[in-house]
Amino acid sequence: MHSRDSQLNNARVVNHTMTIIIWSVALSTMLLPLSIISDVFIKGLAHLNWSFLTEIPKNSGREGGISSLFISNSLILIVCLAVVIPIGITTALYLNERVSPNDKVDKWIQISLDVLAGVPSIIFGLFGYVFFCQILGLGFSILSGGLSLACMVLPLFIRLCENNLKNSPASYREAAEALNISHTGFIIKVLLPSVAEGIGAAVVVVMGRALAETAVLIFTAGYALRYPNSLFDSGRSLSIHIYDLAMNVPGGMPAASATAIVLFLLLIILNALVRFSCRRL
Amino acid sequence: MDFMKKNIKTLNLQEKLSIGKKAATLRIENLSVYYDQQLAVNKVTLDANPNEILALVGPSGCGKSSILASINRMNMMIDDCRVTGRILINSENVLTDQYSLTKLRQKVGMVFQSPNPFPMSVKDNICFPLKDHGLKSKKDREVRMFDVLQQTGLWDEVKDRLNQSALKLSGGQQQRLCIARALALKPQLLLLDEPCSALDPKATEKIEILLQELKSTVTIVMVTHNLAQAKRIAERVAVCWSFNGSGRIVECSQTDIVFNRPASKITEEYFSGVAG
Ligand SMILES: Nc1ncnc2c1ncn2[C@@H]1O[C@H](COP(=O)(O)OP(=O)(O)OP(=O)(O)O)[C@@H](O)[C@H]1O
Ligand SMILES: [Mg+2]
Numbered sequence: 001m002h003s004r005d006s007q008l009n010n011a012r013v014v015n016h017t018m019t020i021i022i023w024s025v026a027l028s029t030m031l032l033p034l035s036i037i038s039d040v041f042i043k044g045l046a047h048l049n050w051s052f053l054t055e056i057p058k059n060s061g062r063e064g065g066i067s068s069l070f071i072s073n074s075l076i077l078i079v080c081l082a083v084v085i086p087i088g089i090t091t092a093l094y095l096n097e098r099v100s101p102n103d104k105v106d107k108w109i110q111i112s113l114d115v116l117a118g119v120p121s122i123i124f125g126l127f128g129y130v131f132f133c134q135i136l137g138l139g140f141s142i143l144s145g146g147l148s149l150a151c152m153v154l155p156l157f158i159r160l161c162e163n164n165l166k167n168s169p170a171s172y173r174e175a176a177e178a179l180n181i182s183h184t185g186f187i188i189k190v191l192l193p194s195v196a197e198g199i200g201a202a203v204v205v206v207m208g209r210a211l212a213e214t215a216v217l218i219f220t221a222g223y224a225l226r227y228p229n230s231l232f233d234s235g236r237s238l239s240i241h242i243y244d245l246a247m248n249v250p251g252g253m254p255a256a257s258a259t260a261i262v263l264f265l266l267l268i269i270l271n272a273l274v275r276f277s278c279r280r281l
Numbered sequence: 282m283d284f285m286k287k288n289i290k291t292l293n294l295q296e297k298l299s300i301g302k303k304a305a306t307l308r309i310e311n312l313s314v315y316y317d318q319q320l321a322v323n324k325v326t327l328d329a330n331p332n333e334i335l336a337l338v339g340p341s342g343c344g345k346s347s348i349l350a351s352i353n354r355m356n357m358m359i360d361d362c363r364v365t366g367r368i369l370i371n372s373e374n375v376l377t378d379q380y381s382l383t384k385l386r387q388k389v390g391m392v393f394q395s396p397n398p399f400p401m402s403v404k405d406n407i408c409f410p411l412k413d414h415g416l417k418s419k420k421d422r423e424v425r426m427f428d429v430l431q432q433t434g435l436w437d438e439v440k441d442r443l444n445q446s447a448l449k450l451s452g453g454q455q456q457r458l459c460i461a462r463a464l465a466l467k468p469q470l471l472l473l474d475e476p477c478s479a480l481d482p483k484a485t486e487k488i489e490i491l492l493q494e495l496k497s498t499v500t501i502v503m504v505t506h507n508l509a510q511a512k513r514i515a516e517r518v519a520v521c522w523s524f525n526g527s528g529r530i531v532e533c534s535q536t537d538i539v540f541n542r543p544a545s546k547i548t549e550e551y552f553s554g555v556a557g
Contacts, residue, residue, distance in 0.1 A: 171397035181409075185413040190399050
């Protein structure tokens with residue numbers, strides 16, 4: 001009886017210790033992003049006001065705002081997503097619907113996707129510079145930047161979509177098969193809607209990557225601070241602006257932090273929007 | 282819904298039409314099913330008469346689902362599955378390449394163990410397959426939807442939520458929707474693989490009543506683990522048994538004969554709970 005009690009006691013002590021350890025680990029992992037965010041907010045909040053959002057940068061960005069960069073960055077993102085979403089979903093569908101798992105084609109596509117997903121972004125920057133800016137003659141432009149970004153995030157997006165498609169319930173396919181539904185009809189009306197939420201989440205991930213990227217864009221979209229007139233104009237992204245203000249502009253830290261806050265809020269808003277619209281499908 | 286009023290009149294006409302279209306005769310001859318090299322079903326011979334419910338019973342793994350899935354060639358989706366023998370629907374062998382899959386799947390409806398409505402509205406669950414099959418007129422599709430929802434007793438339960446997601450229905454309602462979806466293509470033979478095993482007794486009873494009504498228009502082959510259910514609704518019962526891993530039919534006759542005076546020792550032991 002006695003030993004049973006002490007065993008129980010031991011178990012309780014171990015239980016409590018583990019609880020404390022797990023909680024502290026969890027807390028410390030949350031502390032890191034929290035401290036980064038609060039640091040940014042403390043440094044940048046004072047600099048943030050309405051005119052910061054509506055004016056173009058002055059004095060290398062120390063003064064004025066970020067409105068032109070916001071437009072440039074939105075255009076870069078739109079170009080990127082306009083390429084990535086259709087190509088990504090079609091490729092994932094091809095891999096999931098047409099290619100059987102043991103096929104040679106499948107194997108090679110999988111390997112190249114894995115390799116591409118692991119390539120450092122600066123390589124995509126150099127590739128984009130050579131291919132889009134020089135060979136295709138697009139120069140430093142929003143178009144070059146968006147297309148290079150698309151090359152960078154496409155492998156990841158395809159992977160995420162493919163995983164979603166694989167996880168779509170097999171019972172839908174069975175039902176469609178038994179009802180002799182056409183393959184196209186099944187894909188459009190059953191398969192894709194059943195994974196819409198997952199594909200929305202994949203779009204969010206890819207958008208986050210694209211908004212955070214600097215290395216690719218430095219080489220392809222350039223630094224220009226003015227409003228872009230077209231997709232063939234150079235335009236600076238918010239993340240490059242942060243980098244430039246923090247590294248190259250003495251006294252640029254408040255503006256850099258304010259820009260970071262805007263970027264951060266933008267990500268949260270986009271995330272919510274995409275998730276909401278996919279749930280409605 | 283304005284199509285409803287007109288529809289009451291057309292319903293009688295439709296009923297007459299479907300009486301003209303006879304339920305199918307099914308005959309399975311020497312059916313063997315192999316998965317890879319393993320023989321899962323061994324030379325099974327079995328038949329179902331028009332307008333009857335044939336129940337297929339037997340212990341787990343004896344090949345009931347394999348037999349059922351051979352009838353509408355569903356197991357051809359499985360890579361290493363091979364089917365030999367003949368399956369005659371209205372005296373035509375459906376296991377040949379000449380018999381088109383489109384024709385077969387239209388003639389033979391299938392309902393699965395767990396309800397699997399598509400992730401779309403109740404209405405689209407019925408109308409989308411019809412549209413995919415080329416029924417162009419929206420009104421025709423809606424009339425057909427109304428018919429099958431009436432037939433399955435769902436209309437009153439779902440008429441106010443036709444545009445809601447079918448996944449929000451109860452399990453029993455979903456299963457009846459799946460039956461309605463199959464019926465919308467006007468099959469002559471309906472295959473059901475343990476259609477009630479995921480449902481509670483109340484929902485099960487509704488499906489049993491529905492199947493009793495449906496046999497006036499289709500021939501029904503149903504796999505079930507529930508012997509009492511087979512006894513309640515089936516005209517005839519086939520008992521499947523596994524010999525060294527290969528399923529065979531040990532007995533197939535009128536329900537009361539199988540239950541009261543079984544010809545096979547195995548049937549007797551299985552029903553009394555000694556074997557299986
Ligand atoms: N896709 C498959 N690949 C390989 N073997 C299979 C496959 N499907 C079924 N089998 C085998 O075929 C045999 C019969 O299976 P089947 O599913 O037809 O049995 P069942 O009578 O329907 O069983 P249950 O009552 O459990 O549903 C089993 O031995 C099973 O292991
Ligand atoms: Mg089974």
